[in-house]
Amino acid sequence: MKTVFFTTALVCASIAVSASMIPSIAQKSGAEKSAGAKTGLESSAQKPSAQRPSAPATTAKSSTTQKGVTNIPSKGFSGELTEIAKSNYQWTGVAVSKKNRVFVCYPRWSNIGPVSAGELLPDGSVSAFPDKKWNEWIQGAKVTGEEFVCVQSVYCDNSGALWILDPAAPKFHGPITNGPKLVKVNLGTNRVEKVYPLETVAPKDSYLNDVRVDTRRQVAYMTDSGLGAIIVLDLRTGNARRVLDTSPSVKAEDIKIMIGDKRWGVMPDGSVRKVHSDGIALDKAGDYLYYQALTGKTLYRISTKDLRNEKLTAKDLKTKVEKIANTCVADGIEFGADGILYLTSLEDSSIKSLNVTAANKEVKTVVKDKQLIWPDSLAMRGDGHIYVTASQINMGAKAPTPYKIFRFKPKN
Numbered sequence: 304m305k306t307v308f309f310t311t312a313l314v315c316a317s318i319a320v321s322a323s324m325i326p327s328i329a330q331k332s333g334a335e336k337s338a339g340a341k342t343g344l345e346s347s348a349q350k351p352s353a354q355r356p357s358a359p360a361t362t363a364k365s366s367t368t369q370k371g372v373t374n375i376p377s378k379g380f381s382g383e384l385t386e387i388a389k390s391n392y393q394w395t396g397v398a399v400s401k402k403n404r405v406f407v408c409y410p411r412w413s414n415i416g417p418v419s420a421g422e423l424l425p426d427g428s429v430s431a432f433p434d435k436k437w438n439e440w441i442q443g444a445k446v447t448g449e450e451f452v453c454v455q456s457v458y459c460d461n462s463g464a465l466w467i468l469d470p471a472a473p474k475f476h477g478p479i480t481n482g483p484k485l486v487k488v489n490l491g492t493n494r495v496e497k498v499y500p501l502e503t504v505a506p507k508d509s510y511l512n513d514v515r516v517d518t519r520r521q522v523a524y525m526t527d528s529g530l531g532a533i534i535v536l537d538l539r540t541g542n543a544r545r546v547l548d549t550s551p552s553v554k555a556e557d558i559k560i561m562i563g564d565k566r567w568g569v570m571p572d573g574s575v576r577k578v579h580s581d582g583i584a585l586d587k588a589g590d591y592l593y594y595q596a597l598t599g600k601t602l603y604r605i606s607t608k609d610l611r612n613e614k615l616t617a618k619d620l621k622t623k624v625e626k627i628a629n630t631c632v633a634d635g636i637e638f639g640a641d642g643i644l645y646l647t648s649l650e651d652s653s654i655k656s657l658n659v660t661a662a663n664k665e666v667k668t669v670v671k672d673k674q675l676i677w678p679d680s681l682a683m684r685g686d687g688h689i690y691v692t693a694s695q696i697n698m699g700a701k702a703p704t705p706y707k708i709f710r711f712k713p714k715n
Contacts (some may be wrong), residue, residue: 389705396456399682411453411473419451452482458459460516470511478505488561504545517589531579550621553580555598562697580635602627628664637681670711688712
């Protein structure tokens with residue numbers, strides 16, 4: 304998530320804790336039992352939310368079922384927020400599998416962090432995933448393509464696989480040679496099944512940001528928020544194409560992002576940071592890809608049939624883009640099981656909803672809470688619950704910890 308001026312803010316946002324701090328994850332719901340191996344970095348339980356009385360501290364290995372889960376009323380809106388997890392380190396992505404396993408990622412925006420990709424376990428720990436080896440890379444070490452360099456997002460598909468997107472651009476200094484890749488992990492075996500190199504579609508200053516996978520057609524779609532583009536990856540052949548990189552639809556808009564009473568993104572020299580195509584979502588049928596620039600309030604879509612058509616010229620493909628609605632400043636977007644598109648709204652710490660098939664395209668508030676500090680990524684659970692990370696990017700070097708993951712279930 305950067306352009307020329309985006310580096311400083313996000314790097315600062317992650318330098319909120321000292322390297323001596325122990326990563327800390329609160330207990331998630333006891334119903335979300337993990338099948339993952341408990342190998343990797345563990346963490347101690349956080350104190351409960353200030354919204355309820357304090358309870359005795361517990362260790363990572365003690366049984367803390369429900370003690371780390373805090374219900375937060377959301378008066379006036381249709382959702383109720385539940386705090387699921389806390390961390391002293393900045394996370395961005397979250398994914399939930401069909402068996403309710405929860406995965407997170409910590410982008411390498413500084414020199415500190417527990418792991419690159421991990422699994423949130425029922426005992427309050429985070430386990431390096433799929434194993435320690437994939438998470439052992441350190442700045443300056445050799446990159447072979449079989450290690451995580453800077454994981455930005457995680458995504459669970461409907462066939463039992465976890466996809467891990469690595470733009471390999473630590474501290475936003477540009478992609479490292481042999482680094483950019485999409486990794487498929489079989490959740491039945493907890494082993495890497497396939498690595499798709501993406502160096503050919505990740506030029507200098509690019510930052511591969513989010514990913515969605517069409518398992519029926521065996522195609523993955525990704526956004527580049529550094530330069531603005533959509534990446535189309537044929538999972539059968541491994542051929543990756545960079546498309547729409549000259550389309551206004553993937554570029555940042557000339558808007559002011561106001562969070563509280565402060566404008567976000569203004570540099571000391573007066574220039575303004577811009578973040579291009581970021582949030583991405585695939586409708587249930589996989590027929591349309593929806594996307595939006597973070598620095599923007601316009602939602603677009605394009606037919607995946609057109610994206611897959613390699614015979615279309617770049618000029619012709621641009622004409623296939625449709626403007627869907629004026630929305631909000633959003634980082635993550637995703638479709639729920641109800642067919643409604645959900646968007647993280649940065650300016651008012653809320654989650655919005657949009658019926659993309661409705662005539663009026665009204666954007667509604669589902670849940671709103673001051674603890675949703677820079678709501679980032681969304682993940683859907685099979686029972687209708689939605690998970691969201693709060694990455695606090697706007698807080699800069701003084702970002703408060705812990706970073707949190709919340710859960711809510713929209714009410715009809």
